[in-house]
Amino acid sequence: MKILNVDQIRSLDQSTIQHEPIAPINLMERAALTFVDWFVDRFTPTTPTKIFCGLGDNGGDGLAIARLLLEREYPIEVYVVRYAPRESDDFMHNHRRLKLVFDSVHYIELTHDIPTIRHNEVVIDAILGSGLSRPSEGIVEDTVKAINRAPATVVSVDIASGLYPNQPNGSTDVIIEPDYTVTFQLPKLAFVLPKNGRYVGDWHILDIQLHKRYIDLAPTSYYFTQPREARLLLRKRDRFSNKGSFGHALLLVGSYGKIGAAILAARACLRSGVGLLTVQVPQCGYTILQTVVPEAMCRPDGNQNVLTGIAPADQPGKQGPALTDYSAIGIGPGIGKAPETLVMLKNLLPTLKKPIVVDADALNLLSENRELLNQLPPNSILTPHPKEFERLTKKWANDYQKLDLLREFAQKYRVVVVLKGAYSAVATPDGDIHFNSTGNPGLSTGGTGDVLTGILTSLLAQGYDPVEAAVLGVFAHGLAGDRVAEQRGPIGMTASDVIDALRWE
Numbered sequence: 142m143k144i145l146n147v148d149q150i151r152s153l154d155q156s157t158i159q160h161e162p163i164a165p166i167n168l169m170e171r172a173a174l175t176f177v178d179w180f181v182d183r184f185t186p187t188t189p190t191k192i193f194c195g196l197g198d199n200g201g202d203g204l205a206i207a208r209l210l211l212e213r214e215y216p217i218e219v220y221v222v223r224y225a226p227r228e229s230d231d232f233m234h235n236h237r238r239l240k241l242v243f244d245s246v247h248y249i250e251l252t253h254d255i256p257t258i259r260h261n262e263v264v265i266d267a268i269l270g271s272g273l274s275r276p277s278e279g280i281v282e283d284t285v286k287a288i289n290r291a292p293a294t295v296v297s298v299d300i301a302s303g304l305y306p307n308q309p310n311g312s313t314d315v316i317i318e319p320d321y322t323v324t325f326q327l328p329k330l331a332f333v334l335p336k337n338g339r340y341v342g343d344w345h346i347l348d349i350q351l352h353k354r355y356i357d358l359a360p361t362s363y364y365f366t367q368p369r370e371a372r373l374l375l376r377k378r379d380r381f382s383n384k385g386s387f388g389h390a391l392l393l394v395g396s397y398g399k400i401g402a403a404i405l406a407a408r409a410c411l412r413s414g415v416g417l418l419t420v421q422v423p424q425c426g427y428t429i430l431q432t433v434v435p436e437a438m439c440r441p442d443g444n445q446n447v448l449t450g451i452a453p454a455d456q457p458g459k460q461g462p463a464l465t466d467y468s469a470i471g472i473g474p475g476i477g478k479a480p481e482t483l484v485m486l487k488n489l490l491p492t493l494k495k496p497i498v499v500d501a502d503a504l505n506l507l508s509e510n511r512e513l514l515n516q517l518p519p520n521s522i523l524t525p526h527p528k529e530f531e532r533l534t535k536k537w538a539n540d541y542q543k544l545d546l547l548r549e550f551a552q553k554y555r556v557v558v559v560l561k562g563a564y565s566a567v568a569t570p571d572g573d574i575h576f577n578s579t580g581n582p583g584l585s586t587g588g589t590g591d592v593l594t595g596i597l598t599s600l601l602a603q604g605y606d607p608v609e610a611a612v613l614g615v616f617a618h619g620l621a622g623d624r625v626a627e628q629r630g631p632i633g634m635t636a637s638d639v640i641d642a643l644r645w646e
């Protein structure tokens with residue numbers, strides 16, 4: 142699903158109005174009806190509901206919603222925040238229509254007009270929408286602050302009043318902090334950015350049948366991965382397949398005290414469909430790996446505690462295939478930053494012809510030896526969390542700047558970068574960014590990143606295109622986390638649970 146900017150959304154409205162065709166006021170009515178359907182599914186008709194409306198089309202939506210909730214006999218109160226002398230046409234139309242059936246619309250001009258909001262009430266926030274052009278001040282600011290102070294449940298129409306859809310807010314901006322945001326047709330970029338979490342809440346997209354062809358043709362570099370889109374990437378297995386059909390992956394993982402990372406990556410790799418898996422660990426991990434993951438072959442490193450890439454002295458040249466013979470290599474989880482491991486990385490990179498997966502301390506070694514970045518095989522997948530990405534680039538002033546850095550980095554080094562976190566962002570060498578839609582805070586626990594490395598290495602080994610592997614792998618990883626959260630709640634989730642909950646269908 143595309144993420145479009147405000148100007149595009151405005152043109153999308155116009156395009157719908159012209160091509161359907163539909164009158165603007167009827168499009169607003171459709172949006173309001175769809176919102177009300179969502180609302181009545183969640184809140185019973187006895188819910189005392191206060192609707193706060195601005196003077197633009199977001200306020201117009203609010204007034205139409207008020208009339209439709211009145212028809213359904215919800216106990217509503219309506220407040221219009223009168224911050225300016227001018228109202229939009231569709232606001233005025235809905236204002237007239239509401240007043241025909243409801244004679245107690247309140248107007249907020251001064252602070253003492255703001256009502257007390259109680260805990261059992263629901264507030265519908267339709268003060269400002271995507272037309273926000275400056276920070277709130279005066280009576281708008283006071284009303285927003287009062288709503289934020291209130292113990293009520295808050296639902297924002299389209300976007301929280303005061304939040305910019307696709308540009309950074311100032312640090313002192315006053316913005317509604319809703320429990321829910323109910324938006325129309327497409328997500329807004331602001332919804333997937335970490336700093337905005339409290340200004341978005343739990344968000345939902347309602348289909349109001351805007352012009353599909355406009356959306357299909359609209360240029361954008363931002364996407365939000367829907368379940369249907371991720372499933373389309375998944376390959377079916379041929380009945381006559383054999384293990385040779387699904388690649389042979391190699392994981393370079395683990396060091397003394399961090400063999401667990403190796404185990405997690407290995408188990409996740411196997412659970413993601415790879416045909417064969419070999420794991421290279423320092424010798425201290427050999428027995429552990431062979432015991433805990435019997436399905437994997439083990440290639441012991443010559444060093445007891447860290448990876449060096451050198452074969453053990455008693456079996457020179459008998460370590461198995463050359464590194465370049467594997468279908469895909471994943472490197473990083475638990476490897477540490479020993480000088481010998483850096484040498485291994487330096488020797489390995491120039492020999493590689495196929496994309497690899499680079500995570501954790503392998504990324505930190507790249508940050509400290511930046512000349513190595515130019516030696517990454519094109520289309521390799523890098524999976525930094527924000528701190529690792531900062532080490533690879535620099536500090537950012539806000540989330541929008543972070544996205545610019547992400548895109549520039551992926552384009553400059555021709556790699557796929559998975560910036561991990563809520564709504565993990567997959568940046569492609571062509572400059573697109575796909576935000577993931579699955580996952581939950583239960584995944585914020587040690588080892589879940591190692592699981593992701595195993596998954597992505599498995600998909601690369603099976604021949605998936607690297608961008609598709611990243612989008613699909615990140616989606617499946619988050620979905621597994623969502624399954625665990627559903628079954629046992631997010632708080633007790635472990636990385637092993639996530640592996641067990643992986644399902645490819």
Ligand SMILES: NC(=O)C1=CN([C@@H]2O[C@H](COP(=O)(O)OP(=O)(O)OC[C@H]3O[C@@H](n4cnc5c(N)ncnc54)[C@H](OP(=O)(O)O)[C@@H]3O)[C@@H](O)[C@H]2O)[C@@H](O)CC1
Pocket residue numbers: 150153154168169172195196197198199200202224225229268269270271272273274275276277278281298299300325326351
């Ligand atoms: N396709 C869709 O998604 C559909 C969208 N629809 C709905 O339309 C909404 C967008 O409507 P909208 O363009 O009228 O914008 P909205 O925010 O209501 O008001 C802008 C007005 O407020 C003013 N203003 C700006 N900032 C201000 C501030 N801080 N403090 C005070 N005033 C401020 C601004 O002034 P100006 O910048 O012109 O000086 C202008 O007069 C959208 O969010 C959705 O709810 C649906 O109805 C149909 C389908």
Ligand SMILES: Nc1ncnc2c1ncn2[C@@H]1O[C@H](COP(=O)(O)OP(=O)(O)O)[C@@H](O)[C@H]1O
Pocket residue numbers: 501526561562563564565579580581582583584585586587588589590591592593618619
């Ligand atoms: N709040 C969250 N919502 C969704 N996913 C999350 C959240 N927190 C963490 N994750 C996911 O969990 C994984 C954590 O990876 P990482 O930070 O590398 O952990 P580790 O190094 O311990 O394995 C990433 O895939 C990330 O996207």
Ligand SMILES: [K+]
Pocket residue numbers: 199266267268269270297298299300301302
């Ligand atoms: K709003």
